[in-house]
Amino acid sequence: MEELDNTMIGRGRDAIDMILDSGSFEENHVGAFEFDPEYGPGSVVGTGKMDGMTVTVIANDAYAFNERFPVVFGGVIGLEEGYKMATAVYRTIESDKDKPLAEKRPIVLIVDTPGNGPGKLEEIAGMNKSTGGYQLALAEARKTGHPIIAMVIGRAISGAFLCHGLQADHILALSKEYGTMIHVMPITSISRITKMDIERLEELSKSNPVFAAGVDFFYKLGGVQEIVEKPEDMRDVIIKHIKEVAALKAEGKSELLGPWGRGILGNERGGRTHRMAAIKKVNEEFDAVADKYINA
Numbered sequence: 001m002e003e004l005d006n007t008m009i010g011r012g013r014d015a016i017d018m019i020l021d022s023g024s025f026e027e028n029h030v031g032a033f034e035f036d037p038e039y040g041p042g043s044v045v046g047t048g049k050m051d052g053m054t055v056t057v058i059a060n061d062a063y064a065f066n067e068r069f070p071v072v073f074g075g076v077i078g079l080e081e082g083y084k085m086a087t088a089v090y091r092t093i094e095s096d097k098d099k100p101l102a103e104k105r106p107i108v109l110i111v112d113t114p115g116n117g118p119g120k121l122e123e124i125a126g127m128n129k130s131t132g133g134y135q136l137a138l139a140e141a142r143k144t145g146h147p148i149i150a151m152v153i154g155r156a157i158s159g160a161f162l163c164h165g166l167q168a169d170h171i172l173a174l175s176k177e178y179g180t181m182i183h184v185m186p187i188t189s190i191s192r193i194t195k196m197d198i199e200r201l202e203e204l205s206k207s208n209p210v211f212a213a214g215v216d217f218f219y220k221l222g223g224v225q226e227i228v229e230k231p232e233d234m235r236d237v238i239i240k241h242i243k244e245v246a247a248l249k250a251e252g253k254s255e256l257l258g259p260w261g262r263g264i265l266g267n268e269r270g271g272r273t274h275r276m277a278a279i280k281k282v283n284e285e286f287d288a289v290a291d292k293y294i295n296a
Helices: 012-019 079-095 120-125 127-144 158-163 187-194 198-204 215-221 231-250 258-268 275-294
Strands: 043-050 053-060 107-113 148-157 170-174 181-183 226-228
Touching (some): 012 043, 012 053, 012 148, 043 079, 043 231, 053 079, 079 127, 120 127, 127 148, 127 158, 148 158, 170 215, 170 231, 181 215, 215 226, 215 258, 226 231, 258 275
Parallel strands (some): 053 107, 170 226
Antiparallel strands (some): 043 053
16 A cells, blocks of 8 residues: 555645546636735645536645745645635635525635644734634635535644634544544643643543544534545535535524534534533623623
8 A cells, every 4th residue: 555545644735636526626716816826835725616516625735835934834824825715715705796695606625734834924924814814704705605614634733723624614524544633732732721730631531522632532522524434535525515504504504504513513412511501601691781781
């Protein structure tokens, strides 16, 4: 077996070829808009076809290196990459703004990123605005009616996963047998913030998915809608979920999608057993004092 047969890490462009109709991908083109290929080279954006459907595709290129920002390599989402990805989303919204809900093109995110590129220059120039802008763009597209599916093929780590994945309607992930990694914060960081011993957190991670990492744990949390058993199945599973998401939006059931829907799903799967009760309590306490502030 070839080394690449048992992993999709670093293979964002291969994944695009695997899920799209053959020869249909037009890189750096979304609707009537064209992107500068030299800008944000670590991001791959464009338009393709899936089972005849026009889709916007946004992915990471783990082999690209951004000479202007040396921290951007290996799939890192840097300052330019975040803006380029956000722009691709807004260009998608603009292209379909006059189309009915049923004709809003899906957005497919191919996720394989080890994180953001927080170098000194990036922080000064506004790295947080770049990643925050990308999150906002996806949220706006989702609420505008575009079905958004995130397909985790490798690494979905930290802040890069927050902007490139967690705003999707449905998140899918390859099985852990392919080296897929998902975590927002390692236990060592949780320990520093909570002041809890690492040993205690490691023990909690065995029974509580909130403290753990990995595809299976995120599935229990509701963060992953479905685990895809092998790369060859990605195309069919993505198409299936595009149709499911579009149907729910047509029925006006958007509360079952996106971050809110994942919370509901996590509660059903036993991974977030206190979430709904906590939300109810917060709402009750807010309602008790709202008039003192809203109508003041």
